Amino acid sequence: MTMPNRIPKTKENYAIKALQIRSRAARELGYFSPFSMPPIAIVDHLIGRKATIAKNTWKQYKNALRSHFEDLANETKESVAVEELQAAIAALDAEPQTGSLKHGTRTSATKQKHFKRTDLEKFVDYLDGKLGRHKFANVLRTWLLAARLTGLRPSEWEHAGLTNIDSRPCLLVRNGKATNGRANGESRTLDLSKATTSDMEALREMLAMLEGYQREMSFERLQFLLTKYMNRATRACFGRRKKYPTLYSLRHQFAADAKMTGHTKAEVAAILGQATDETAGTHYARAVSGESSIRVAPVASEVQRVRAKARTFSPKPKGQAGNR
Template sequence: MMNVLSRSIETEKAYAKRGREICVRVSNLYGLGPHEPLPPELAVRYLIDQKPSVSKSTWRQNKAALKFHLEELACGSRDDIRARELQGALEILSNEPQTGAMRRGTRTSAIKQKGCGRQDFVKIIRFLRANMDHYRWAKSLGVLLGATYLTGLRPCEWGQAYLEEREDGVVLVVRNAKFGEHRAGQMFRRLHLSPDQPIVANAVRALLSHIQERPGGLAFSEWLRRVSLFMTRAGRSILGRRKRYPSIYSFRHQFAADAKASGVPLEELAALMGHATDATATFHYARRAQGTAGIHVRASSVDVAGIRRKLRAHPSSRRARAVRI
């Protein structure tokens, strides 16, 4: 009996955590501040929109987690209007079947590769350039991949990124997507683009301009969702049959690998990636061996100073030793 009860409590904890993470993700996508309430129906609609690209089992787990989280909020709400919003969102979510989810999802780690080598990158870019008139999202994907490959931003962060022209060069200002989850040291980070490599600034300008004039006047989150789905289909067409395929996020992984191969210090890499500590990119991103030396952005010294150095706190640990290999 105790084992069953223990499993139930652990399951509820897991549901509560995942439900909160889904809501934080939606808030970040729509640019809501840390104290701005998220409309519960918006979270439900977001989850439903993701169904075509996730497996049935992932859909069931996400649905159960978000439902659990919204039920907790409804039970604790003293605002009648808020309670009705939560109940309305719960009704929509409860009535949504798993029909439309994939037998095997496109966003699982089983088929997503960390990083995208130069050979695959060139194949993809060449295909997109040659087919801009044939595929609606080819240009969008091309400019997004190019800028992400060179700067390492999370795809969702491009919606609020902007450039500052300074006397000492061009700076890309990025709102950290993980700041609301306390997984980024600062609300914003600043990437100094190399003046010796104008291709970086040009790629960023091309993407930011394209986002402002995105096709159909879609909201940024919807634009990104459609471009991501196109990436899934295009990758299979371009790269042929294989076990793993790159996603847009893979190009962020590749940036991390290139930075490691270039000898970028761990705390600067964390600042470039928008992490709170120097451990995240080290253990959860592509390895140095997968990278190619040569990146053309540098982190703000203020951002670097704010990074928590977890690895240095335990120099004798296995993980700390692994970093030096």
């Protein structure tokens, strides 16, 4: 069965991940080239690694390899090659998540969902000490402060801009994950009427910084380099600990703050650009992790677009508590 159409960037990411999977399999099994391995051998090797892979990562690996095999099958005219690729795809489809790890043991397991103000202030102070000594110290500092204010996904900054709507300052954002109904429309609007002067300066500095780097490198390259730098810098700043903040941690903290502020589930979903009111509650930090009110708001028309899926807990009548 052919999977739903994907945006070019997702296909590109899948292709990169599939090549990494092939290369590792070839290296560990002694093949001269990752492309000399039979597709089913690559699948078998990946399945053999499943016990060391978190379930979410396993799903990504399966999707990436499946997409890669589908592309190869569509490109070749050799019937034998097509049959081998289809057999590999069938083997992937037949392999469940059972046996993968509930939580990762490597990079993903060290990512913390929140980014408390004390940690953020400490890290910003650390970056201040690196100004003029590291190329990306001020860039990362600028990014963090803007992300803390808006809750954007890191990738969403590539297509974000300030404007005025009905005399109100707003940030227009092209929603990430906008394929297959996963986002609340192609874009979202963040009302900045309650933003402070320093907030607006932080946003303008962020957008100006991104525009300046367009002449030097792609947005994807800049994000990649900042992610690498933050990985090293957080460990230097915070020392030994189990989890460290990432660029995405600011979005989690923002979501927790939005919930704590008193916004409804639909309003939080609209602010985050999510299609349903369930995602923020299931995959993002909870309200108890919130620590300050947010100063951005959704627009009514986007709140109305959010699909209601979250279930509200209703206490059972007395005498039925033990029935399930």
